[in-house]
Amino acid sequence: MSDKPVYKRYTVTSALPYANGPIHIGHLAGVYVPADIYVRFLRMNDEDVIFIGGSDEHGVPITIKALQQGVTPQDIVDRYHGIIKKSFEDFGISFDIYSRTSGKTHHETASAFFRKMFEAGQFIEKVSEQYFDEATGQFLADRYITGTCPHCGFEKAYGDQCEKCGTTLNATDLIEPKSVLSGNQPVLRETRHWFLPLDQYEPWLREWILEGHKDDWKINVYGQCKSWIDQGLQPRAVTRDLDWGVKVPVAGADGKVLYVWFDAPIGYISATRELTADWEKYWKDPETKLVHFIGKDNIVFHCIIFPVMLKAEGSYILPENVPANEFLNLEGEKISTSRNWAVWLHEYLEDFPGKQDVLRYVLTSAAPETKDNDFTWKDFQTRNNSELVAILGNFVNRTIVLTHKYFEGRVPAAAALNDSDNLMLEEMRLFPGRIASSIQSYRFREALAEMMNLARLGNRYLTENEPWKVYTSDPVRVGTVLNLSLQICAQLSIVAEPFLPFSAAKIRHTLNLGSYKWADSTRLNWLPAGHPINEPELLFEKIDDGAIEAQVEKLLNTRKANEALQAKAPVKPGKEAIGFEDFSKMDIRAGTIVEAEKVAKTDKLLKLTIDTGLDRRTVVSGIAKFFNPADIIGRQVCILVNLAPRKLKGIESQGMILMAENPDGTLFFVTPGEGAVNGADVK
């Protein structure tokens, strides 16, 4: 960091949460808590810093959700924007502004941004054929088209991906495509779009990222960027045929909007404009340090695409760092908004009132900084009870209580210091620097642990000096010990501020202490002798098993509800009638599985060898989730033998095992029944 330029101010952004659901602990741990720690720290250093957030409110999923619920997209985003904004405020995420991309300023800003690039010839225009729904008179986004997957025959595949077999699709690949809007078959129609030629920026990206940020970007971020650049960048469309979003501000672009990933990051700029008339210095002055806090899914957009946009536009600075975190799981499973598998911030705030700092603490100490991590309620409880309560809360409490007990709530004078005092003070002096250095290099977990070590130092100091024993013989010595212990509390109130702002304020109140800057944290003499302090109040309280069990119960209910929902899935509707000839074309035989093994690097596939009576052949079958290879060897099954061979993961599959499938996806073998010989004809 030493040979880096010195910055005059900071622009800190945190990923714009998508306004189709509330905020959950994954968002917090990955993005908002670390960003908030960072900016609180900068503010304490008297840095000129703005902290930008806002809701990302465009994009197809929101229009789909609106359609499903029979309301407008604006209704959807209004609802979630409100919930999100309020929960951030209550939680103490200290945004300077929390804006939204459906706002007027944003539409103007994004529009102007596009126009400037457009006029400078920064886009490529391409005409292509896309599906158009004649009934509703609009082009269809890929997610608005369903049809039969050409790979697995699943009938509800989307235009971009088949959720059954996972294959990435083009809408035009679908067999019998249908419009989600009208149910009609859409027609292909020509449409014009604008593309950002990322490929042209490849040399520049190489220089800027691969050489310029080799050492200061996190390894996961750098690796991901390198991977993208090395694979070769392609032009990306920046417009869509949709009516929800920022209108494309170009003649002849009616019915088109900016694609959501193009407009969303511009939202950071729009929010800054709303915040201050002086916004340009935060975005265009090279002496401003721009930092994006994001999750790992957003790396490419913030490290490649948005920088290319900024570069192409020409007048903006580039991010100095993009500290992306990995993901947080919940009780061993991926957090999922749609499956309601989450701890929602607004619910947490209701269930645990006044405990913002507990969650901040747990999420910071278990932050997924280098790899995915797991949040469990048990861990939440343990960290609260045996760290926050036992180490930090207890130290402050015992110091305050002792001061009241022996000195009527006034800071006693420190007499002559002995070696142990001086040693302790020397250690104390080191903490602020260490914590600062960790925060500056985005190691918040480490910084927090260091802060806790200061409380540990305090506990050890008290225990070693035993004021409760010494008092009868040497009250003056006790005065010294408590004076120094109180100074530790004061220092804690300063260095804990970025992590635990609510508790830091509580300590300050108890100590009857004003606010201090980070630079004051090495002073060590904040409390003069005679200074009155307030009555002790507990910083943290124990969380009992009942509260934890209630939360776990809540999750179990969610899981049950999800399973019930799955089981309730309706039986598929019948297919259209076929003639006997069609049926008799199929050659189905009884056969026996003689070998079975898992196909490497797949979840679902088993490689089976089947004795069909006619021959022995290899069949690759997607049943690994339900059957172990060892359990099915020797089992008799029905097999379609005259199916054209197909390669799966490089293995040629010669036929298909007949399976019955429940609506929830559970599979069952279709068995010929006792006495059937291999090769028996099934008809």
Next chain:
RNA sequence: UGCGCUGUAGAGCAGCGGUCAGCUCGGGGGGCUCAUAAUCCUCAGGUCACAGGUUCGAAUCCUGUCAGCGCUACCA
């Protein structure tokens, strides 16, 4: 399929070529009693995912394998 990140004591992490592999929580033992049965000291616990290789020396570098997660272009 390709690429990226990750894999270290029961749990969460640090170390990333060279003193006995460290820290926090949990567990065992002891001390203290000011404190929310909290604190303090101490002990036990690891063939550093696996297999090869480079090196005087590897958790640390290289190759391969396995596992988790993500990305692979319209997904926010």
